[in-house]
Amino acid sequence: MPFLVEVSQKIEEFCLVSESTMTKRILTMPFLVEVSQKIEEFCNLLFASSKQHVVARNSRISRDEACLQKLVDWFSSNDPFPKYEHLLFIASSIVAHESINCHIAYEIGVYCLSKTVGNNFDDVIF
Helix, strand or coil, rough: CHHHHHHHHHHHHHHCCCHHHHEEEEHHHHHHHHHHHHHHHHHHHCCCCCCCCCCCCHHHHHHHHHHHHHHHHHHCCCCCCCCCCCCCCCCEECCCCCCCCCCCHHHHHHHHHHHHHCCCCCHHCC
């Protein structure tokens, strides 16, 4: 309960919400979770994966499906990883110097990972 009081105080300070309004919001939250779950079950939709509110109307779903199809079509006709003679940085199309060796990248990655296991983030040195 102290956590709820602390959160309530922080929100109240930030939003300038009265104590009675904050109490109503906190006390109705468990009820609203159950209502939201029942709506999801009824509509056969899941809203838990989104971090922002998205309108789940048929028009929005149709538009998303059309955009997805455009993306699939584009990747079908444009290879995102074309074969080049030289090592190429994909984001900027910069060609790497011939001294760059990507053949031992896995071993270097394993070595770096082994240095991090069991250490605090501040203590990690490569």
